[in-house]
Amino acid sequence: xxxxxxxxxxxxxxxxxxxxxxxxxxxxxxxxxxxxxxxxxxxxxxxxxxxxxxxxxxxxxxxxxxxxxxxxxxxxxxxxxxxxxxxxxxxxxxxxxxxxxxxxxxxxxxxxxxxxxxxxxxxxxxxx
Numbered sequence: 327x328x329x330x331x332x333x334x335x336x337x338x339x340x341x342x343x344x345x346x347x348x349x350x351x352x353x354x355x356x357x358x359x360x361x362x363x364x365x366x367x368x369x370x371x372x373x374x375x376x377x378x379x380x381x382x383x384x385x386x387x388x389x390x391x392x393x394x395x396x397x398x399x400x401x402x403x404x405x406x407x408x409x410x411x412x413x414x415x416x417x418x419x420x421x422x423x424x425x426x427x428x429x430x431x432x433x434x435x436x437x438x439x440x441x442x443x444x445x446x447x448x449x450x451x452x453x454x
Contacts, residue, residue, distance in 0.1 A: 379405025
């Protein structure tokens with residue numbers, strides 16, 4: 327299977343599931359940010375984000391102006407957030423909390439539609 331198709335399926339489903347979980351249980355968002363104050367959770371989270379981002383970039387670093395660019399951006403964003411959490415933990419958590427408070431609905435809606443878009447690319451739900 328092509329890496330782009332595989333990652334479009336993975337990220338599409340992940341973003342939809344993530345959106346549904348956080349929409350059905352909004353307390354989970356607050357719990358995640360509370361857990362980021364715990365050093366052990368923060369280190370594990372940053373390592374997971376670094377690993378996921380790095381693997382995504384190594385297998386899919388395609389800079390074409392089409393849907394594949396979305397997958398590349400997801401990998402780079404994950405790597406950036408993971409490195410930021412590891413190197414500048416307090417500042418990064420503060421920025422993430424600020425963004426979450428100000429733009430929570432926009433961000434989660436954007437994630438949902440990005441997931442739908444990627445799944446539509448893979449499964450052809452809406453023919454072009």
